[in-house]
Amino acid sequence: MYFMMNVLLVTKTNVEYYQPIAVLSTLIVFxxxxxxxxxxxxxxxxxxxxxxxxxxxxxNLPIGLYIAREDGVPIIxxxxxxxxxxxxxxxxxxxxxxLWEEVEKHKKLKAKHVMxxxxxxxxxxxxxxxxxxxxxxxIDNSKYIQIVVNDxxxxxxxxxxxxxxxxxxxxxxxxxNSMLKNIADTGQQEEILQSKMRIHDxxxxxxxxxxxxxxxxxxxxxxxxxxxxWQQSVERLNTDNFSEEVxxxxxxxxxxxxxxxxxxxxxxxxxxxxxxxxxxSAIRECLTNAVRHGKATKIVVKIKxxxxxxxxxxxxxxIVPEKVVEGGGLSSLRKKVESVGGTMxxxxxxxxxxxxxxxxxx
Amino acid sequence: MHRVxxxxxxxxxxxxxxTCVNRSEExxxxxSLESAENAVVYCMSGGIDLVLMDVYTKNGENGxxxxxxxxxxxxxxxxxxxxxxxxxxxxxxxxxxxxxxxxYKDVGEEEILDVMNRTMNGESVYPLDTPVVEIGxxxxxxxTQKELEILRDLVDGIAIxxxxxxxxxxxxxxxxxxxxxxxxxxxxxxxxxxxxxxxQKLIVPEF
Numbered sequence: 001m002y003f004m005m006n007v008l009l010v011t012k013t014n015v016e017y018y019q020p021i022a023v024l025s026t027l028i029v030f031x032x033x034x035x036x037x038x039x040x041x042x043x044x045x046x047x048x049x050x051x052x053x054x055x056x057x058x059x060n061l062p063i064g065l066y067i068a069r070e071d072g073v074p075i076i077x078x079x080x081x082x083x084x085x086x087x088x089x090x091x092x093x094x095x096x097x098x099l100w101e102e103v104e105k106h107k108k109l110k111a112k113h114v115m116x117x118x119x120x121x122x123x124x125x126x127x128x129x130x131x132x133x134x135x136x137x138x139i140d141n142s143k144y145i146q147i148v149v150n151d152x153x154x155x156x157x158x159x160x161x162x163x164x165x166x167x168x169x170x171x172x173x174x175x176x177n178s179m180l181k182n183i184a185d186t187g188q189q190e191e192i193l194q195s196k197m198r199i200h201d202x203x204x205x206x207x208x209x210x211x212x213x214x215x216x217x218x219x220x221x222x223x224x225x226x227x228x229x230w231q232q233s234v235e236r237l238n239t240d241n242f243s244e245e246v247x248x249x250x251x252x253x254x255x256x257x258x259x260x261x262x263x264x265x266x267x268x269x270x271x272x273x274x275x276x277x278x279x280x281s282a283i284r285e286c287l288t289n290a291v292r293h294g295k296a297t298k299i300v301v302k303i304k305x306x307x308x309x310x311x312x313x314x315x316x317x318x319i320v321p322e323k324v325v326e327g328g329g330l331s332s333l334r335k336k337v338e339s340v341g342g343t344m345x346x347x348x349x350x351x352x353x354x355x356x357x358x359x360x361x362x
Numbered sequence: 363m364h365r366v367x368x369x370x371x372x373x374x375x376x377x378x379x380x381t382c383v384n385r386s387e388e389x390x391x392x393x394s395l396e397s398a399e400n401a402v403v404y405c406m407s408g409g410i411d412l413v414l415m416d417v418y419t420k421n422g423e424n425g426x427x428x429x430x431x432x433x434x435x436x437x438x439x440x441x442x443x444x445x446x447x448x449x450x451x452x453x454x455x456x457x458x459x460x461x462x463x464x465x466y467k468d469v470g471e472e473e474i475l476d477v478m479n480r481t482m483n484g485e486s487v488y489p490l491d492t493p494v495v496e497i498g499x500x501x502x503x504x505x506t507q508k509e510l511e512i513l514r515d516l517v518d519g520i521a522i523x524x525x526x527x528x529x530x531x532x533x534x535x536x537x538x539x540x541x542x543x544x545x546x547x548x549x550x551x552x553x554x555x556x557x558x559x560x561x562q563k564l565i566v567p568e569f
Contacts (some may be wrong), residue, residue, distance in 0.1 A: 173519035176553075180517060180560045180567045181422075196374065232385075251397045251420050258395070258404045277421055284403050291406060 064130070064149030068096035072145065084130060084149055087111065088122055096145040103132050116156060129156040199233070206233050248274045255283060259299060262291050264316075270303030278337060278358045279303070279312055282344075285329045286314040286354050294318020294352070309342075310360050315353040324348065363387075364482055365409055368394040369401045369425060370416040370444070375467065379414055379444070382474055389478065396420040398428035405432050410439055412482060414474075415461070417445040417452055424569060426452070430459035440481050444474070447563040448493040450502065450510055456488075463487040495562040497555070498547030502564050505543065510565075512539045516556050517565045 054076065058065055064081035068074045072095035085093060089110040092098030103120050106113035111122035111130075121131045131152045137144050206229040212218045213226045247253075252268065252275050259266035264287065283301055290296035296318030303312045324346050326334060337344045342358040366383050368391065370376040376394050383391045392410060395401050397420040401413065413432065417425040429441045443456045446467040456464050463481040465474055466489060477487045495502045505513065515525045522540075526533045540552055549555045559565050 169521070173521075176556075177519045177567060180556070183557070183560045198378070232381075251400065254395060254397055254400050254420075255403070258400050261393075261404065261407050275421055277423075280397075280399070280421075284399060288403055288406065 062151065064147075066096055066099065066145075066147040066149075068145045068147075070136075070143045070145065072097035075144070081147075081149065087124065096147060100134055100145075100147065103134075116152070116159070121152070121156070123156075127153065129153045202229075202233050206230050251275045251280055252283075255280060255287070259287055262287070264291050264296055264299055266299045266301065268301045268303065270301070270305075270312075273303055276310060276358065276360070278340065278342065279310060279356070281333055281336060282312065282354060282356045283314055285333050286316065288329065290316035290318045290352075293321070305360060308360055310358045311355075312358070313353050313355045315351050317351065320348055320350070320352050322348075324352070363390050364411040364478075365390050365392045366478075367392055367401060367404060367410045367413045369396075369398055369413060369419060369428075370394070371396040371418075371420040372416075375416070375446075379474070383414075386475055386478075388482075398423040398425040402428050402431045402435075405436050405439060410436075412440045412442065412478065414442050414444050414478075417443060417447065417449075417456075418566065418569070422569070426455045426459045426461070429456070429461050433460035442474075442477060442481055442487075447566065448495050448502070449566050449569075450492055450505075450564055451514075453488060453492055464489060466493060468493075495564055497558050497562060497564060498549050500543075500546040500548075502562075504546055509539050509543050512536060513543065513555070513559060514565050516540070516552055517560055517567050519567075 058076055058078040059080075061078055061080060063078075064084045065076065065078040066074065066081050067076040074094065074096060077093070082093070085099070087110065089108070090099055090102045092102055102109075106120065106122075109122070111124050114121050114123060116129075116131060119131045119133055121129060123129050129152050130149050133148050133150070135146045135148075137146050206226070209221060209226050209229050213221050213223065252273055256266045256268065266283075266287070283299075287299055290299055294316060296316035299314065299316040301312060301314050303310065305311070324330070326346075330346075334344045337356055337358060340359055342356060344357075345355045347353045347355065366389050368376055368379050368383070370379065376396075380391055380394060383389045389412070393404065395404060398415065401415070404410070405413070413429070415425045415429050419425050419428075425443065425445075429443065432439055432441060437460075440463075441461045442463040442465055443452070443461045444465050444467055445452060448466075453464055463477050463486055465477045465487070480487050492502070497505075511529065512525060515528065520528065522533055522536050525531070526536045529536070543555060544550070544552065547555055547558070549558070560567060
């Protein structure tokens with residue numbers, strides 16, 4: 001009590017001395033209250049979504065975003081989108097429809113356009129890759145256009161790497177396949193070797209039988225048996241010469257012989273004619289049709305090779321049909337020729353002429 | 363007298379078959395050809411009763427496909443397929459092509475005459491099985507049909523993913539079959555397996 005009285009007394013007596021302190025205290029309290037109110041407002045503002053907050057949020061997105069009304073009028077276009085449109089060289093900033101038209105046409109732009117996974121994608125000079133996607137979204141019975149542009153640089157780079165690896169793998173498979181075919185072809189060589197070994201064995205048996213007969217080692221073995229064995233051995237050698245001479249026009253020449261047997265003379269006009277599977281198929285097809293349906297007695301094949309293509313025209317002197325319906329043989333020949341990038345035409349003017357152009361693979 | 367057409371691109375093999383036909387009084391050699399497709403055209407001439415058809419002929423032409431064509435156009439012509447390749451599919455494909463009989467060249471010439479006689483008497487003579495070949499530690503008959511199908515795709519250079527699509531299997535199943543084959547044969551990679559399979563002629567690439 002004494003203390004309080006003393007304070008009041010002192011306050012009263014030193015009013016002038018203590019007045020500035022009171023003002024300062026009031027100001028400090030006021031500042032604290034103002035700061036508190038401001039903080040409350042800031043927190044409140046943060047809890048409410050405003051146009052400004054949406055703008056800030058979309059601008060901070062690492063993707064390009066363009067949201068527009070159904071008629072193309074933009075609602076939100078974020079900073080990244082403006083940057084991308086500018087860098088690619090689009091001019092239609094003010095309409096989503098116009099922008100998408102430019103994306104689809106992709107002409108006269110600064111970035112290279114490619115289709116990646118079915119989407120329009122742009123490759124920038126700095127190596128970055130951006131993919132455009134357009135969707136229509138519906139909110140409360142209204143439709144909006146949404147264009148989103150994503151940075152797919154890493155994904156694209158990996159895809160390219162996989163594609164390169166696959167190409168390399170395919171090339172290696174092709175090379176392997178060719179080697180495997182060569183292995184398969186050695187089968188024929190083995191076959192020949194085995195045949196020769198059989199002939200060698202037969203000669204050996206004949207010699208052995210002759211020795212046994214001459215030395216009277218086998219009573220059951222007669223002279224006729226020995227002679228028969230030698231006849232068989234010699235017959236084998238006489239049937240043909242056993243050299244496996246391979247010529248590169250053997251099948252073509254053989255087909256000419258076959259045509260002769262069918263009563264149709266085949267004339268082949270061309271320099272350095274070699275067996276070509278596709279050409280042989282075409283000649284066979286013509287020969288079969290000409291003999292069977294046209295009763296032809298002559299078939300002429302003219303062959304020219306230039307610029308990596310074999311051009312052949314095959315005509316015959318048989319009955320010319322009014323119309324050619326491409327049945328099994330001709331239609332499968334066409335498929336075969338066209339599958340390797342060749343062409344096939346049939347002309348009916350005085351005589352039936354089949355023309356084929358076949359790429360020559362060396 | 364039966365008229366015979368021989369189709370084989372090897373002169374030596376052709377020579378042996380020709381000798382065999384010429385020695386028999388029941389057969390007459392009409393012609394020998396190297397190309398299976400030329401044989402199809404030749405049959406138009408008529409007068410052929412029996413064709414001795416090699417499987418792998420001139421320029422890689424397929425004797426089985428040529429046989430199917432001959433059979434569809436001239437069903438009365440008898441066809442005996444002759445081959446030395448132990449390819450696992452040849453017997454099955456020869457039957458499908460409608461060929462009357464099948465003979466492995468390595469068996470010996472006496473047998474071919476027997477097969478020819480029986481075939482001309484209306485019998486269909488087929489070996490019970492394809493000759494057994496060894497692939498690594500495994501015998502060819504130890505492979506299942508599914509494994510052989512996948513092996514054929516590998517030989518043809520088809521990737522695992524594509525095999526799975528082609529055979530309507532999952533990639534995992536394809537890999538499972540390949541692993542099984544590697545375990546059986548003792549090979550470490552499918553490449554080693556493929557090379558041996560082709561080398562042993564169990565599967566001929568793209569044929």
